[in-house]
Amino acid sequence: MGDPQTDCLFYFRGIPFMHQIYNMEGLERVEDFEVMDDDVFITTYPKSGTTWMQVFLSLVYAEGDESQVKDIHNFDRAPWLEAMMDDVVKTKRPRLISSHLPFNLQPRMLREGKGKVIHVLRNPKDTLVSFYHFHNITKFLESQSDFQTFVEQFIDAKVFIGSWFDHVRGWFENTHPNVLHVTYEDMTIDLDAVTKKVCEFLGKTLTKQQLESVKHHSSFNIMRDNPKTNFSQVEMFDFEKGTFMRKGKVGDWKDYFTVAQSERFDDVYRERMVGLGLDFIWDLPARKPTCSVELV
Template sequence: MTIPNWERAPWLEHTYFKDTLKEGEGPRIITTHLPSNVLAPALQNTKAKVIYLARNPKDVAVSFYYFHKMAKFLPDFNTFSEFLDRFLEGKVHYGSWFDHVKGWYQQRNNLDFLYITYEDLKKDLRRSIKKVCRFLGCPMYSKEVDKVEHHCRFPEMSQNMMVNYMLIPNEILDHEQSKFMRKGIVGDWREHMTPEQSDAFDKIFQEKMFGCDLQFLWNLD
């Protein structure tokens, strides 16, 4: 691979998006963190296929905290506890995790939509790859799946300069503060949250996700 992933799948909300996405080329892959109320209406009645990747919110909070530490364009927080309060209040970039996940999931009948979780990928990467292929209508031979599976495993991705964001200069991402691809595990929140924080998080989760049939894995033990 010789093309950085932000050129292969440019971020819709970034300033370079228009320059990266060439007119007339396709099919194209576009990445975004935008919430459904901003983007979904524009995707309805189009040929766009939407793959929504969710991750359990405790691990998202930990990951987002470390990203704040390295991203020069985001506010830093003195402690994880301070960031966790902000996260649970939804006062972070792109808003509430709960609203974001529920909002997109509620669009599943209005769009050509595939919902998948990070935990699915960790449990059975090969099965997840095949699921995405079926959704996109792009079946692959076993040897092709082998290659994709190999390159998409975290140890490989974390060392791949086209993927791990080490090409981004320190003025934008301070790689001495944290790695963009840090651990890639399920359940890292247990190393960061106290039992009291976890219990409080569970209570808020139950309140915010009441009536939603989505289930999340908090660890893979």
């Protein structure tokens, strides 16, 4: 008997993808995709803040004018390169392009330094928990009633897009002159600082009022209540089992991981991420940190 989780997936160059969204031909086309100088790629491992950055950047380019983007679905604000390439090609420049692909599967021109990349990452325990819920509401993925099993599948890369560890390492170890790394935690704790950093990176100058509008209209509550950003109109999800946008919080992992699971994950993290010097926030500063990983 096959693994019900991996039976929902097919492999392309060693990475698992969902049959219902991706196909070999579309993934093969990515290599030769023509990247423009003003293209901005939003790259993420799933459930790391992709939707938030899509909304946020669309508002930055609209200079805070929500009326320009409110009624546009996230799929159209920043279409997915590996699943919607024809839509990407037709998108008005400057293009916002989303991708879950690891660095080595990105277009050759991007790997060679063309365009700009905003890479969003999130502490992997919160990513794992959010991914666990994603699997439970996605109709064509195996529901995960056993959290322990999913922890092991995540560690063993038997989930959509494969290894979080390899994905993140790939974006940090490969050189690209125009990559900005942003964490979900920094966006949560100090969106002002992230907004300033992103605008400088993109060469955008916004007024104080425009910046406030960007922050307000990309807040979790606003996104959660907008059907164009909360995915409530997407048929691939079973919303009787949950919502696409759940809590949007830092440290949710502590409500799911047992001490043993946390320690097991910490051991894997230390082994797989050694040398990168990543410094994640594992909990909000107002609360006492409980993660045993020492990040150096």
